[in-house]
Amino acid sequence: MTTEAQLRKAALGLPEVEERTHFGAVAYYVRNEGFASVTPGGEVRLRLSPEDVEAALADHPTAEEVVRQGTSIGVAIPLTDLNGQALNYLVKRAWLHRAPKRLAAALAAAEEAKPGEVGDLPASLGGPATRALAGAGITSLADVAARSEQELLALHGVGPRAIRILSEDLAARGMAFRSDPSTG
Secondary structure: OOOHHHHHHHHHOOOOEEEEEEOOEEEEEEOOEEEEEEOOOOEEEEEOOHHHHHHHHHHOOOOEEEEEOOEEEEEEEEHHHOOHHHHHHHHHHHHHHHOOHHHHHHHHHHOOOOOOOOOOOOHHHOHHHHHHHHHOOOOOHHHHHOOOHHHHHOOOOOOHHHHHHHHHHHHHOOOOOOOOHHHO
16 A cells, blocks of 8 residues: 655656646646646556556456546556555656657666666765666766655655765865755
């Protein structure tokens, strides 16, 4: 069973995603293309390719096809019927379906990123955090310093250990995370 918070984290962990509202629903967009939303009743709606629609309908018994003007555009599934891994996968597939090709290719390259091979990010960071940062377009300590700790922790793969390592490297260069106005 997943929650709206998990959906939000999965969506906002992808590059260039904005959160908005659309007809009363929380919705996620990549370069003005909607790819996921959650209804007030707790149903996640995902814009997917025809192949991914077919797979989602086969894999999730409570999934329903979303059809607009006679054309299949995605699926709707109660959030409570999805586990976190399935939700993450479907959100990413929806993002890939709606994102521009170059942006999708950049994410694919980021997923191959290895610690110590991305800009000046520390090699001690670890694979998941390195890939999460690269996937969000964060490839240098200057990029890290432009974000708050909370923004970075929202990325799937970045945890307290990564924050500690980044904080130490930033401090060694006379830099720090951007302050988060919501904590002040």
